[in-house]
Amino acid sequence: MSETRKLAAILAADVVGYSRLAGLDEARTLARLRALRSDLVDPTIAVHIGRVVKRTGDGTLVEFRSVVDAVRCAIEVQNAMLERNVGVPPDRRIEFRIGIHVGDVVEEGDGDLMGDGVNIAARLESIAEPNGICLSGAAYEQVRDKLKEQFADLGEKELKNIARPVRVYRVALDSDTATEPIVPDPSAGKLAAPDKPSIAVLPFQNMSGDPEQEYFGDGIAEDIITALSKLRGFFVIARNSTFAYKGKAPDIRQVARELNVRYVLEGSVRKAGERLRVTGQLIDAASGNHIWAERYDRPASDIFAVQDEITHSVVAAIEPQIYAAERLRLQSKAPESLDAWGCVVRAMPYIWTWVIQDEDTGISLLKRAIELDPHYARARSLLAWAFATRVISGNLEFEPGISSALALAQGAIDLDPDDPWAHFAAGYISAFSRRLGPAVEELNEALQRNPNFVFAHIILGVAYGYAGLADDGLRQLEIARRLSPLDQTQAANLSVEGLCHLVAGRYAEAVRAERRAVLMRPNFGTAWRTLTAAAGLAGDLETARQGLVECKRLQPNLSIEWVEKYHPLIRTEDRARYVEGLRRAGLE
Structure with missing residues (x-):
């Protein structure tokens, strides 16, 4: 087997007290750990261009191209875990320890890594505190002037099976996020209004009297907050603030005032026998109107699969509802008085109609948005969509139309590579240009950033259809229908x-x-x-x-x-x- 020696930044992580947690409830602990990996850990590793080398039970070994990426990844994961553990009994919390080192490693033919670089990272992880991050001196020297975080010097430590003492530093995380939340004091001064639609997701009420369902309701609310936070157009209140209302029956308008949001999502969970019923409702707090409501009845046989399904369905359903509510709110304003966001929201219904006269209105609004904010990626994405739609409708000359659309889409990606709409636009244009590979790649990039992006599933379906892959296309359409059957x-x-x-x-x-x-x-x-x-x-x-x-x-x-x-x-x-x-x- 061939081997390659190289320098690498290594991150080692494991779960504190995993054996104890598994002993209390092995199935639930495994399910929670899998969910954390798929929803938080793996996406964060991917964002920071890391490679998961291997997993050993509750442990994970990750390789990064730079120590800065490794430390940023670790900080994001640990801060997110601090938030997720608020309100969870201490003996039920999943907490990670992380160690980071940069050093010489040996890469084997199957991609596995060996050597002191790996061993030191693993030993640093073993001495880290719960929810802590320890760095070697070598790693610290690479990040000390590049990150704003504070580091505590723990001195030289003797590490098991490591010949020489290693200088160790601890990352000083924001400990405030670990404290129990406090309901905002409305007398403390009004918060600045966010410049995009704002939403608070309240804990889902347990209506069954079964304490076990508390975890299920909290899990749905947490997952919805996480999923909504990935949508670039929304301002989502953090879990700590909204879970301060847990166990209370607050007036929705009061919640909106205290958190300074326009929309509030609330819901309930009820279990009867082997069936689960989950309800959700989205409220415009300014008017008190319900702008969306749904009920989900599911078998309780696989509670975590149900949790994932309902989360995806809720997020996919309420995203277009909020856009629609924003359009109603802004439709009485004169176009010249709108900001860039207002122009984009007003343009949206004209873009999806496939009516040329309506598209003229939408295109004018999008061009106005770009004039107001030349760096607004979403406006460029939608304008790229509009041009491509005209081309495929035969109402714009093919070569210049596709060229303009591609330039706009690429410009959107350059401005905001994490916006799913930018990749969606690029994939859409490629699908209509007989370029299956780039279409699938860009649409999957969009779905990685927003797995509930219904239109991306549909356009991925059309890309497969144009390539003669009918069954693959129909599978994407079925996903889209499940996510949002009515929009x-x-x-x-x-x-x-x-x-x-x-x-x-x-x-x-x-x-x-x-x-x-x-x-x-x-x-x-x-x-x-x-x-x-x-x-x-x-x-x-x-x-x-x-x-x-x-x-x-x-x-x-x-x-x-x-x-x-x-x-x-x-x-x-x-x-x-x-x-x-x-x-x-x-x-x-």
Whole structure:
């Protein structure tokens, strides 16, 4: 087996008292640890460009390219754990110890790391306090002038099986986050208003009388807070502040005033036998109106799977509802009085309609947003979407239109690489440019940043459909439907479903799906095109001819030549069938 020697920053972590926790409740401890890894630890490692070398039970060994990345990663994880453990009984808390060292390691052929560099990091982890981080002197020298955190010198320590004493430093974390939360004092002065939609997620009430359900309700609220915090357009109140209201029955308007938020999400959990019922409601605190409410009835057989499913569904549902509420709030304002965020929110409904006149309004608002804030990535992402939509609708010349859209999308990524909308726009444009690889890569980047991004799942479905991978496309559409069965993406979902059925040779099913899409969006040009082609292939020439009339109304320049040259279907045989369906309808 080949070996390579190199210098690396090594992070070693394990769970404090894991054997004791597992002894109390092994299944629950394992499930909580898996959830922490998938929701917090692994995403944070990925953000800081780390590589998980191996896991040994409750332990993790990670390699980083720089000590700065390793320490930043460790600090983010430990601060997040301090917040998550507020309100959890001390004997039930999952707490990590972390050690970090930079040194010489040997990388084996299978990617495993060996040597003193690894051993010292592991020994540093073993002497760290619960929720603590210990660095070797070598690691400290790399970060001392690069990070704002304070470090305590613990002196030289004898470490087990390490020949020489090692200088050790401890990271001084913000201990304030570990204290129990205090309800904000409304007399202490008004907080500054956030410049984007603000939301507080209250602890979900346990209505069953079963103390075990406290953990479930708290877990849902925590997961929703975490997921909403990943959405770049929202200001989300931290768990410590909202969990200060746990066990109380506060007036929602008072909560909104004390936390200075506009929207409040509250809910309840009830268990009866082997069934769980979870309810949630989103309230506009200024008016007291309920702008969204839902009930989820699920079997209690796998409580953590239910928790994940409900969290994803709630976040996917309330994101578009908040955007809609913001549009209503801003619609009476004159465009010239709107800030960049207001322009983007006002533009959104025009972008998704596939109506050229509406798109003109949306494009004007987005250009205004960029004028007001040239560094606003979201405005560039949506403008890229609008240009690409015009291209695929045949209402903008292909080469310059795609070039402009790609430049805008790349500009958005450069401005804010963590915004899922920027990667979504780049993936969308690639999907319509017969570039499956980049489309899938960018759309997956968007979904890594927001797993509940319904439209990204739909466009990933269309990318697979255009590549002839109908089953993969339909799987993405099913995920989108589960996440948000009722929102503005329904017509798009149906149209992509129709495309996938057409590619798979199920022409009658394609016709049914596209009919529903155009009933919802009568000016949905790409849906009319696929309906016409599918009807022609199905032998339903009357529907095909009627569809072609609508196609020509929406795209006067539509021709066989245009379809062969610009339609996004990648495989020649799929494009030939599509063209044949349009020919049967009468297209020349």
